[in-house]
Amino acid sequence: MELMLAVFSLLFLFATQASPPLDQVLKYIDDHQDDYVQHLKEWVAIQSESGSPAKRDDVIQMIQIVGERIKSLGGSVELADLGNEELPNGRIIPLPPVVLGELGKDPNKITVCIYGHVDVQPARIEDGWATDPYVLTEKDGNLYGRGASDDKGPVLAWLHAIEAFQALKQELPVNLKFIFEAMEESGSKGLNELLSEKNETFFSSVDYIVISDSGWLSEKPVLTYGTRGLCYFFVEVKCAKQDLHSGLYGGTVHEAMTDLIGLLDSLVNSSGHILIPGINVDVAPLTEEERLLYKAIEFNPEDFKNTIGTTELLHESKEDVLLHRWRFPSLSIHGIEGAFSGPGAKTVIPAKVTGKFSIRLVPDMDPEKLNNQVTTYLNRVFAERRSPNKMQVTLKSGSRAWIARFTDKQYVAGRRATNKVFGVDAEMIREGGTIPIARTLQHTTQKSVMLLPIGGAGDAIHSQNEKISRGNYINGTKLFAAYIAEISQL
Known part of the structure; x- marks a missing residue:
């Protein structure tokens, strides 16, 4: 019996050592998901409402916490000052700084820049929330709380993915830079000027820019290559x-x-x-090749109609609904x-x-x-x-609208990472809404920009009962880790 146990232990040890490095990272993320939920609970508790002057101290506290988290991963951080904001009543209050972080400077590695925001829309339980919006509540596999999906959850998922590599003493395969702001929900005041100012310094070594401030269309993961203005x-x-x-x-x-x-x-x-x-x-004229992209997307107009509670849509076919929603x-x-x-x-x-x-x-x-x-x-x-x-x-x-070249290498990496984690091909979609930072970053830096979302189709961002599913949160963390591994190989 002892011999069998010894053999089994050796086989288990061999299997663990022989598993590919990325698989070890993905397993580590699975094993530590309760920790990640607890971290999100701590972040959601901070009422970082950028549009509420009375909450400005909370907003600044939130951005400082993000900076300290990057430092704990071994990164360097600049809290870039944006000056002050004048309120309609003439009162002057400080704008929250922007986190400009950096982790790794190996000239032989590519550099990926990650953008996110940690401010939120206002939320009160009397607005119709089923739970306190600033107490992360898990129910039926979903994590309810303001900012859970937009955008604290995705920002934390990036940091957790990096931490997983480090916990296993694996060298990060890419250099990383970070832009995390806390005024996105209030027009990103001062950010455009900062990006222009930093274009020839902070962005000079950046190869790719990734944004995770968006969501899926259905139950299938997506890569987003365009938004409307x-x-x-x-x-x-x-x-x-x-x-x-x-x-x-x-x-x-x-x-x-x-x-x-x-x-x-x-x-x-x-x-x-x-x-x-x-x-x-x-x-821009619609080509037949582009129309075919819409044909392949998984989308049911009847489900869409029922979800929003209307009796009839302006268009009938799947392709026409999506084209008028995005294109x-x-x-x-x-x-x-x-x-x-x-x-x-x-x-x-x-x-x-x-x-x-x-x-x-x-x-x-x-x-x-x-x-x-x-x-x-x-x-x-x-x-x-x-x-x-x-x-x-x-x-x-x-x-203006934003459109990316979805043939860029990082879209290839995004598709490979999606298939690795979810076992399906990512759908290539556009967004009907506006994410100005995507166009601003692409126009200012002339770098490739990709939206790599992990939020679900029904996450109710900006609304009552905002949520992210535990599955999307944890698998999204794995997706970011897989993307980091895949983009390093292209």
Whole structure:
């Protein structure tokens, strides 16, 4: 019996030593997943709401914790100062610094730069959360908490992947750099200027940039190679110097709200077709090769329809739904400021109302040109109404779409890593939303950028009950480790 146990122990030892280094790392990650969940619980507990001035100390604390974590891995860290922010009331508060980290300077290795953010959207249990948003709660295999998926979970997963290599005394096969910010949910104030300033120094040795601030489309893992841009417009109409009583003035004045409703109605028809002339002229033509990419994607329009609780979509086929979700421009009307919106009845004619709408841009649309098209069109429509009221169109913000070359080596590495960890091929997708940092990093550094997400399709980011599944969190950590190994071999 003792001899059999001795033989078994030797065989087990041999098998452990003979297993490939990456397999050892993946096993280590599996064995330590409870530790990783505990670390996420600690991070979620910090209410790093970048849009809440009262939480600014928490935001700064969060970024400092990230910096210390990189130092504990043996990395060097610069907390890059972004200066101050002036609030609408004139108060000045500090912007949280940006972590610029570095781990490894071997000239014979490639260098991968990882971007992430550790600030979050506001969350309160009274908003409709089933659990305290700042107490990570595990239920039915999911980890609920603000920031669990966007983006604290993915940031931690990268750091855990690195730690796994080190715990097994395996040399990291690549050099790593880090950009972790804490103002992404509030427009990344000051970041663009910092990136430009650091382009010839911090980024000079970078070969590839990876972002994990996005999610999957279905139950299958994805690689994301494009996002839409965004132009957000205000259209203001003013009819009087103060609000008016409809019993005294109704029927005698040109009402601002009537004009505004007419303007908003002129933007898009009931089929979702944008009515602004020339808007599609600059849209990059869709090739048959590209259309085939959409055909291969796993997506069920019926499930999509049922998930959002609507009875009918604007388009029927899978390909058309995805193309209009990611590949073609869309226009959405978001709200009217200045109008009565409370419960009950109020017979007021508002003196001034502001309509808010946005247009999602695709390659090769230009925000400045689109602004001119929108302004010219709305001025024409307003003139045709022959209203004496005052109308003004303002572009509040504008950003271009982002598109990557998915034939780049790091996309090959991403596909190999996905297959290694999940046993399936990654789907190549775009995002309908806007992730400005992807285009900014690609445009500023001229480096290859890839989105490598681990968040699930139903993670409810920015919403109540945000979550990440334990499976995605742990397997996502493995995916990052596998990517590091794969990209080093290309």
